[in-house]
Amino acid sequence: MKHKALSTEIKLLAVLAGLMVALSLLSPRFLTIDNLTNVVWSVCLIGILSSGAIYPRITGGIDLSLGSMAALTGIIVDRFMNHMGLHWIPAILLTILIGALIGLFNGFIVAKIKVPAFVVTMAAKTYLYGIALVVSQGAMMAILKPRPFLEIGTGRLLGLPNPIYLMAVLVAVSQFVLRKTAFGRKVMAVGANETAAQLSGVDPDRIRIVSYTISGATSAIGGVVLASLTQQVFAAAASGIELDVMTALVIGGTSPVGGRGSVAGALLGAIMVAFIINGLNLMNIPAPYHPIVTGTVILMALLLNEGQFKGKFGRAAA
Amino acid sequence: MDVQSRGMQGEARSREILLSCKGIVKSYNGPIVLDHVDFSVYRGEVHSLVGENGAGKSTLIKIITGATNRNEGDIIFDGKPIPLEFSRRDAQAAGIACIYQELSLIPGMTVAQNIFLGKEPLMRGVRIIDKKAMNRMAQDLIDRYQFPLKATTIIDDLSIAHRQLAEILKALSDKASLMIMDEPTSSLTRTEVEMLFKIIHMLRDQNISVLYVSHRMEEVYHLSDRVTVLRDGKLVDVLERDRISPAEIIRLMIGHKLEEKAVHHRLVPKNGPVVLEVRNITSLGKFEDISFDLHEGEILGIGGLVGAGRTELVRALYGIDPIDAGTVRYLGKPYVPSVQKAIASGIGFIPEERRRQGILPTQTIRTNIAITNLDVIAPRHVTSRKREQELAMDGIKVCNVKPADPLHLVGNLSGGNQQKVVLAKWLVRNLRLLFIDEPTVGIDIGAKEEIYEHIQRLAASGVSIILVSSDLPELTRLSDRVLVLRKGRIIKEFKDCVLTGEKILRAASGITEEVEDEA
Structure with a gap:
């Protein structure tokens, strides 16, 4: 039962490799640069959102307001640029700031009023959706300018779509913060045992508030990328994506009770789900069957990880 | 009644x-x-x-x-x-x-x-x-x-x-x-x-x-x-x-175990410089009007029954719970306790419930030792794997944690070894003062002895210790001086005398008549 600390990522890599071999044998179209790029591209948004959403999750909480937040911030950035005439750079920075502030508010309620994060962010998901409806007047709006803004989502660098770089940077930074900084240690400690963390000099409330703030900021980044990528904004633009993010986190080995997790694992998890869906498409299996397969995969991943958690807690209880 | x-x-x-x-x-x-x-x-x-x-x-x-x-x-x-x-x-x-x-x-x-x-x-x-x-x-x-x-x-x-x-x-x-x-x-x-x-x-x-x-x-x-x-x-x-x-x-x-050293202990005063000076501190409903001095290298035992305010006292002094009245001076300067300040200035705390308050069970020995030492491991926010590993190995060696594997999960260790990890994360620091609350509950005899030796060695090296314990032989054996709390107040101080568990228990129970001293 020891030396398990990093094995989830390695297991996932092995599964991914196996999946790739199987899919390339099943379909000649699979192992093409275009197809692979498409798969990774499709998980960009999940990757960006996971890089922040993992913090509340590791503290033992959850941020379910991601989807509404991304849609709302997409609408806001459009307002700033195309209705208020702001330059696209300050517009984006302001939007991220707004996302961070909403996250801060979520975190404050979770930490100080001690309400379960599930309820707090579920409420936020709902009222943020409402605010998005009001601000957008319930309409779907196309974004046709400015050009540099649209380049963020649709442009390419060295043949790869821009969002892939953005996601890679965010995931790398997030993984670095979690593994290599004092703050990351504190986040893990709060999730593993809040009281022990507090007695060891960690301020759990502060760590929680910062965690939700980060999640809010990455949700806003996700919202900006989504708006730029799809060139349109509307209140339901990212509806339900929080569940894809939670799926990626679970498959990636983030503990459902907090205390441990990995952004890289989450990204691998998201890619795995995308590969499976891609494979089903390539094999011409009709879309209604896809959720059955992905749901089963989530369950299997959970059972695998759960076994691991049991091993960790089982003997310890004595 | x-x-x-x-x-x-x-x-x-x-x-x-x-x-x-x-x-x-x-x-x-x-x-x-x-x-x-x-x-x-x-x-x-x-x-x-x-x-x-x-x-x-x-x-x-x-x-x-x-x-x-x-x-x-x-x-x-x-x-x-x-x-x-x-x-x-x-x-x-x-x-x-x-x-x-x-x-x-x-x-x-x-x-x-x-x-x-x-x-x-x-x-x-x-x-x-x-x-x-x-x-x-x-x-x-x-x-x-x-x-x-x-x-x-x-x-x-x-x-x-x-x-x-x-x-x-x-x-x-x-x-x-x-x-x-x-x-x-x-x-x-x-x-x-x-x-x-x-x-x-x-x-x-x-x-x-x-x-x-x-x-x-x-x-x-x-x-x-x-x-x-x-x-x-x-x-x-x-x-x-x-x-x-x-x-x-x-x-x-x-019982009549008086000949045993463990329950019959000569208290010898330690008169080094005062490290902690506590004057008339009160926490409403928990303890009242507590005053004492703690000297360098002294082990001050706190006795009393469950609910007498012992744990509450050390928690307040460590900065977890607020103090409503009174003053504290630490190393000669006025001091308002807070956990962060305490850790930064050489104070440590070993809580009474190891599993609930002491360890991060799903994490490794190394990470557990690191959590109180982030100032050393990550002075500029970024952690140093090398320093972290050194501290972990140091702690494992000093406290004789088994297995001596920094990547072992603490939740999988025996109670005694878990407590050694909790001890280790403080012992690798430069401590001046350590609060210890019920250090050996649910721990086997062997590990108990080791923990006693650590506490004594720590005191000999000049660290001042406040020890709360319900284990009377433990309290009499380790302490240089004992304060007995009853209903939130100091009811008795034992110093420079022969101490037995019976004396502590009598004081804690509010029996005032003097026992003849067998010394």
Whole structure:
């Protein structure tokens, strides 16, 4: 039962490799640069959102307001640029700031009023959706300018779509913060045992508030990328994506009770789900069957990880 | 409470035996916890079970309530023999109820719902719960015993004392004839204790037996018809009412182990510079007007009963809970405690409940040691793997943690090794002052000795230590000076004298008359 600390990522890599071999044998179209790029591209948004959403999750909480937040911030950035005439750079920075502030508010309620994060962010998901409806007047709006803004989502660098770089940077930074900084240690400690963390000099409330703030900021980044990528904004633009993010986190080995997790694992998890869906498409299996397969995969991943958690807690209880 | 009120009409009662245990033996894989113990409770008496920590009280209670099974011995309850395989359900069905320390009521439900949980009255025909009937039945029960409760109150709105009453009611509704109360007063106020005592008397008048477990001698003295004293897993004596006195109980609990070094310890004063100066500090409802000086390299023991304010005192001094009044000076400067400041200035804290407060179970030894040392490992936010590994190896070596593998998960270690990790994360720092609360609860003898050696070595190297312990041999053996708290105040200071566990316990129990000094 020891030396398990990093094995989830390695297991996932092995599964991914196996999946790739199987899919390339099943379909000649699979192992093409275009197809692979498409798969990774499709998980960009999940990757960006996971890089922040993992913090509340590791503290033992959850941020379910991601989807509404991304849609709302997409609408806001459009307002700033195309209705208020702001330059696209300050517009984006302001939007991220707004996302961070909403996250801060979520975190404050979770930490100080001690309400379960599930309820707090579920409420936020709902009222943020409402605010998005009001601000957008319930309409779907196309974004046709400015050009540099649209380049963020649709442009390419060295043949790869821009969002892939953005996601890679965010995931790398997030993984670095979690593994290599004092703050990351504190986040893990709060999730593993809040009281022990507090007695060891960690301020759990502060760590929680910062965690939700980060999640809010990455949700806003996700919202900006989504708006730029799809060139349109509307209140339901990212509806339900929080569940894809939670799926990626679970498959990636983030503990459902907090205390441990990995952004890289989450990204691998998201890619795995995308590969499976891609494979089903390539094999011409009709879309209604896809959720059955992905749901089963989530369950299997959970059972695998759960076994691991049991091993960790089982003997310890004595 | 005056002397007249104790044991009223005791003599008038029949001496019918309700519970009889003969030759009870229990061992948990190896060490014998109960060694051929005989124990009996009469119908309608208040019977106290006393003994030091580890004397075997809880194990005996667990056997009687079916929480664990005995290895040998016969138990007869209410005329029926109790089989070796005996579960909590069986005990309940037989009429044995336990009022738990951590209460077992379900929050969010009413008193009535809790009382009738699993045996709710149903409407005729449609088999749904008859709420009206249930509330009425509950209220009848409450009225019959004149408890200050209402059937329809939600549990969450009740104080601990009133929840205890609801538990007692639940037991009464189960027709319990033996009610076991384990330290029932540890979180009650004075008036609440008096209310509970009245109810215990009432239960006795209804011919219900109460088995009372407490460290508080004055309670045992006031309530008991008889007292059974256990020591080291053996029956020492059963005191009839005319022989019950706090001093006699303490004498029997401690026994004549005076020649042993562990319980008979010469306190030698340490007169180094003052590290911590505490003046008249008060935390409302927890402790009052506490003053003392702590010298360099001194081990200051804090004795007292559970609930006397010992843990609360060290928590406040470490900065977890606020101090309402009074002043503290640390290293000569005025100091307002806060956890972050404490850690930064060389203060450490080893909490009483290792699993709940001390360790990060899902994380490695290395990460556990790192968490109090982030200032060293990550002075500019980014952690240094090399320094982290060095600290972990250092801590493992100093504290002899087994296995000596920094990547081992702490949750998978034995209790003793978990405690060594908690110790290690402080020992790798430059400490000036360490608070230690109950360091050896649930730890095997070998690890205990090692932890004692660490504490002594630490003090010898100049670190000042405040040690809270209910383990009397531990307190007498390690301390250079002992303060005894009682009801939130310092009631006695032992310094420069010969100290025994008995003296501490007498002071903690509020027995003021002087014991002759055998020194």
